[in-house]
Amino acid sequence: MTPLLSAKGLKKRFGGNEAVKDVTFDVNEGECVVLAGDNGAGKSTVIKMISGVYTPTEGEVHFDGGRLTGKSAEAIRTAGIETIYQDLALADNLDPGLNLYLGREKTRRILGLPFLAREEMRRDAVNVLQSLGIVVPDPTAPVREMSGGQRQAIAIARAIHWQAKLVIMDEPTAALGVPEQREVMALIERMKSKGVGIILISHNLPDIFAAADRIIVLARGVVAGERRPSETNDEEIVRMMMGATL
Amino acid sequence: MTPLLSAKGLKKRFGGNEAVKDVTFDVNEGECVVLAGDNGAGKSTVIKMISGVYTPTEGEVHFDGGRLTGKSAEAIRTAGIETIYQDLALADNLDPGLNLYLGREKTRRILGLPFLAREEMRRDAVNVLQSLGIVVPDPTAPVREMSGGQRQAIAIARAIHWQAKLVIMDEPTAALGVPEQREVMALIERMKSKGVGIILISHNLPDIFAAADRIIVLARGVVAGERRPSETNDEEIVRMMMGATL
Amino acid sequence: MSENNGTSFLKSLLNAWSWLFLILILGFFELYAQMETGNTFLFRVYTLQSIAVAASQILLLALGLTLVIVAGHIDLSIAFTTGFSAVVMALVIRFFGPEGGWLIVILALGVGLLAAIVVGLINGWLVAFINVPSFIGTLGTYGIARGVALIVAGGATVSIRSDEAREIGNGIILGFPIPVLIAAAVAIVFSYLLTHTKFGVHTYALGANRASVERAGVDVKKHLVILFVLSALTAGIGGLIYTGRFSAGAANAGEPILLYAVAAVFIGGASLTGGQGTVVGTVIGAIIIAVIQFGLVFSGLPPYWQFVAVGLVIIVAVVVDQSRDRLTGVSS
């Protein structure tokens, strides 16, 4: 079986600083790969090279039989990769419905002209958020006025609402309440069972062990090792994270 | 003993929406009070009314013998309250040193004129961050270029670097790696033992139980209850969080 | 219905404040006129037509600019895109002589618009592909369009004799001057674009957070190019109307109204940092400016005092707008 996604020898240099190098890994269909690592290890940088935000300094990414590297963020999203970014990347002046559909807005024709279906998108947003356990008091308000967790839920909703083949999640539960965190973990299970590949970044060890099929540990920009959860334990993972630092 | 801080009947209305009401609680010296609650419960809104970002619609806050309500953020900070905001509130175009000292910059006189002591502030920042377990590759770079956890650590450093009487922390470990989270928990203990009062907001139940002297649960903008950790357990707290929603 | 509760209903109600302000100043001038001269100010077709034509000339620069400013950019070059397209149109008409008829005038309009589009494409290319900040890029094309307009015109103005062109600039249909109808049509199209299409949503998102649209898979470069072309296009239409109104294409046609156009956009609620502003707001802004200019002359205030009064009214227009936020407690 060819992997759904394979990253080969990824390197990213910012000015004089090599943030990431020699990162190679695969993700299969229905598999959840966790990228673990200490702060500044390079996790977000790696996933941005996959989703098309950064062009790798070296290395390349293949997905679903095609080459991704060099393609635009647009093309990569169309190819079937959705991403939840650590900084959420929301349009703060728009409501949750428009944020959910950003780039793929629903329209309705009136006299042959397309009009945005704002209410419909808003309703969908309310529903998707509800399924994550989140209620927003005023769904017509811009997301600027939402709480930290509400904002994160909107970013999650945006990624899971589409039939993606691979979903990348950069610390998706960091701002979520306890029940919402559980919802997201359950969601990951459901997506896996539908054959969706997942790359999850998390600092929460219980979550990592619960969700991961494989754990790839980054330390100071390089892969420090790869483990299956059944083969390892908290302590070893933490030691690997620190590994290169010592 | 009079409490270090006491909030009485706080209410905040945004447009037509009452985000928070009737919130009353005290914090004593050397005590850590945890504000727990689901997403959107109103936790961040409460602490912003204390730190002076919002003016309460109703209610008032007293601190260390004086009235805080109506004072500027500047005056409240000078009175001895430091805050780590959920959105970090960093100046993205400045380096970690200047962010650490923002509003209280160190200067050095040359020919009688004050000059910013950039290097010194930078060195201090590197040291404080190191004590939190964080290394930034280039301390002269603006914080815009830092990872999520590095940024959060800078916000934490800023609050703990000053001799505050009360430190407010809104989800301070959300983006931190495992060892860094442990550092922050240890730090809270150290501050408590020095008599510093702490208001901690967190969604992490183990952390809440480890740090709290008292847990105040908010649900849908009102206080759903107050417990000492020894009197309660995870489940009850989660039930209280959901309480008002059911 | 569901979205018309709570804040949103309140909001739409409050957005009426700029209308209210406009009505207020109209009322003021009417009262003044009645008391001072015994004549009506407002209820004369002539006055309404004059104000509307002046507003529409400002508006044609301001409409495209609104989109650009909502997206967080600026377009200074419209000051001379207007003149460039006015001159080009006049040259085509002059080339074919006064007997050309409608066919030639339509050709001239087309060529004039093409000239404007070229400027827009250059702006878009500079900003989107070369990453030149829009302020500087469009200041550059401001100079270029100015120079080229003067060069092709062989001087400052190209006068023409064409009844058809004159009709476009001065004709009246059912009481509505043609320039006003054209500006209204463009305003409706742009209002539709900005509030009801994907393109509009992306424009707002672009102004708030470029990364949000980029990562959502929108082709931001293409979007920017279209924005600057639209801006050049409306400025170009302004130039064509100018040539029709004054029977001459003037290279300087747009320059003196640039500042008014920018002011209309900002009075209409836009902000330097982008992400805010509406076409309706800009329309009200342009009308407010045209009304006070007309009203102050009409009221006989000495010219230098008019500068002071215009300044005050502009500030008050926005203060009124601000106080609505304060009244409803939106700010902290």
Next chain:
Amino acid sequence: MSENNGTSFLKSLLNAWSWLFLILILGFFELYAQMETGNTFLFRVYTLQSIAVAASQILLLALGLTLVIVAGHIDLSIAFTTGFSAVVMALVIRFFGPEGGWLIVILALGVGLLAAIVVGLINGWLVAFINVPSFIGTLGTYGIARGVALIVAGGATVSIRSDEAREIGNGIILGFPIPVLIAAAVAIVFSYLLTHTKFGVHTYALGANRASVERAGVDVKKHLVILFVLSALTAGIGGLIYTGRFSAGAANAGEPILLYAVAAVFIGGASLTGGQGTVVGTVIGAIIIAVIQFGLVFSGLPPYWQFVAVGLVIIVAVVVDQSRDRLTGVSS
């Protein structure tokens, strides 16, 4: 030393690019001059003085503006703050007659600056306390300052006869024209302010994220008022120099320079959204503009082509600046 490694050293080296561009165009004109006329362009005291004086007139509007733009705002009123303070100075001198001597001239300078400060205070108050967006607020005071200047002048210009005032505008000390010395002094003070003081750090932080400074306990309202006063103050100094140079205070003294001043700030690396820009950059920007204005006339390019050339050079100046980022891979 520690901060001079890695990026930072590279950065300071690269910031030399705008210098390089300046040197490039100077070199170009020199080469051209040698080939075309056999004369030197650059190595004449007289040329250098002339370019420096022109640059300093632009600079005095641009320096205060730099601070305002770094903080994420804009100040359009300087266009007429300059004229207002020029007129007020001339009126004071005229009032005391040509025999007033230095004492009166110094008094006139003081009163002229006071006039400017009043405009700055109003701007600051509007933006900081009334929350009027700076674009609109200062557009309002633009009109007010203009009207008031014309009213107090009782016309467009107030001519004076004062050898002392003329000395300030035209005197030369050790080869340096006094206006250049004054502009240089202001530039040094502002550069110190922006790079070495708390005030400067807060200005940058304000441009990036107002909440960051507010929550850090900085009195943002006071800070904004100071910024607008500084901006008015430098524009006012520009007006005083103008009155000295031309023996006449003109209400319009600053208006034609506004656009060049804004351009200098942006060529110097500032951005519409704030948080960026330096005094050194603005100085280079102003010199670049003065050099091309001088150089193009010198080169004998026909006037309309000069408009085109100025536009091109402005764009190229920034493209060169952009390509340095691309070369070092700072952007994605």
Next chain:
Amino acid sequence: QEDITITLVPGLTTDAFYITMNRGAQAAAEALGITVDFQGAEEFDPVLQTPVLDAVIARQPDAILIAPTDSVQMIEPLRRAHDAGIPVITVDTFIGDGNYQDGAGDGDFPISYIASDNIAGGRMAARFMAEQIGGEGKVYVSNVRPGISTTDQREEGFKAEMAENYPDVEVLETQYNENDASLAASQFQAVLARNPDIAGVFGANLFSALGAGNGVEGAQKSEDVTVIAFDAPKSIVDNISSGVVDAAIAQHPAEIGYYGVVTAYAVLTGQSVPTSIGTGFTVIDADNVNDEDIAKFIYSE
């Protein structure tokens, strides 16, 4: 008739020339016991003048005196005044061909044109310049910006006179200064750097002349370079006294304003008036600048 109201619309309101014209108009108004309003735009530009004119028409004055900002472009806007039954008299500038009431051309409807001819003024400047520089050498025109009809005509007259009568005078490219005296000064110095033998500058309006004069002074060339100014506000006259400017071509704006109002009054009271009245020029230079009878030609500012 006590209640006659006439509106004077200048090319722009912030210019000494028009301010002086208004002074003359007010003097006539006082003498005749009528009212003259002064209303205009901030720049010499048809787009700005048109809305002002529209509002003036709405006030229905008994007559309009106007300095149209473009001979072609202001025809349509002025036709609206004519159609509203308001007599139009143009001052300083004209519309169409400037020959009114002869049944020819588009802009034939104004009653009268009262002005000093700007083209003739330009020619006069050229003659004076040529005399000063001895009939040969390089000169150029320092001008505001292309598109202002009055200043464009002065340049046109200047160049035509030189071409026709002074073949040894070389007129270099015109330099446009945007009404910025500082830029005009630096432009002179650039022209000088290229042409060390430059002999004269014609400043087509106040700021062009002030700037050129300052540039000459800065280069310490006051002895060698002749500066001629068009218009004579006090600042220019002061510069003549101090030797920075050699001569000024003074129009007689107060006369224009005065005759304009008188002509309008005549029309309104049923008298016949000439379709054109020419007012003269006075050359002010160091020789006559202190004369008593020159003082009245100095513009108010």
